[in-house]
Amino acid sequence: MTDKILTERDGDIARIIFNQPEKRNAVSLEMWQAVEAALTEFAKDDSIRVLILSGAGGRAFVSGADISKFESERASEAGVANYNATTKRVYDLVEGFDKPTIAQIDGFCIGGGVALSLCCDIRICGKGSNFAVPAAKLGLGYGFEGINRLVNVVGPSFAKEIFFTARRFNAEEARMMGLVNRVVADDQVASAAAEMAAMIGANAPMTVNSVKFIVGETLKDESARDLPACADRVKQCFDSKDYIEGRRAFLEKRKPQFVGS
Structure with a gap:
């Protein structure tokens, strides 16, 4: 473990914080491994309702890979394979996390930061945020899964522009492309993410x-979709105590207290 990755709990909201502000939260292999461990532990905790990913320092979410580590971590074929396998596991864990995930984007969101944010369900950034995927300036290759996530969010034309130009996009451009859900004042990003998490956490888990799972199925090829599992998730909702609580709370004009069962 490393102090460059922090974890927090605030009731039913969990946080993973990239904590290398002196390098705009550029990520080393050691940090990715710590994120993987944190995600694995959080995935076991049924009391968590929302997960927020953020960067420390207020100047960056994640500014990509720690290039100073390239010679020690990614100079050999084996090193590249190990690094890519580790980041793939992290991206898959975030994308496959059972609960809603929010990327709280302060400042720079570059390269691996964009890739990580695309694995989250919701992205909130500040007006001063900047986005870029500079792979073409570094000679890096991007695999199918990462590019597919970007295409699913912004469409093929914008995905090509982002990769082909490798330029920086501002927050308004990111919003226009659909890369982020919401743009707020720079000093309100944390509060906006917390407010969104609280709003989600108050609803029936x-x-x-189930909606997160079903939306994920819609993005798969038709032959790969598990429609029976989708139907089962819907049935579980209607069979739940929370469905009874939701109906009663509505009739009694009070706020429902959902327990997730």
Whole structure:
């Protein structure tokens, strides 16, 4: 473990914080491994309703890979393979996390930061945020899964522009492309992410999590979709105590207290 990755809990909201502000939260292999460990532990905790990913220091979410580590971590074929396998596991864990995930984007979101944010369900950034995937300036290769995530969010034309030009896009351009859900004042990014998390966390967890699962299935090829599992998730919602609580709370004009069962 490393102090460059922090974890926090605030009730039913969990956080993973990239903590290398002196390098705009550029990520080393050691940091990715710590994120993997944190995600694995959080995935076991049924009391978590929302996960927020953020960067420390207020100047960056994640500014990509720590290039100073390239010679020690990614100079050999084996090193590249190990690094790519580790980041793939992290991206898959974030994308496959059972609960809603929010990317709280302060400042720079570059390279691996963009890739990580695309694995989250919701992205909130500040007006001063900047985005870029500079792979073409570094000679890096990007695999199918990462590019596919970007295409699913912004479409093929914008995905090509982002990669072909390798230029920086500002927050308004990111919003226009659909790369982010919401743009807020730079000093309100954390509060906006917390407010969104609280709003999600107050809703029926089984409904929210079933929608996340079903949306994920819609993005798969038709032959790969698990429609029976989708139907089962819907049935579980209607069979739940939370469905009874939701109906009663509505009739009684009070806020429902959902328990996730």
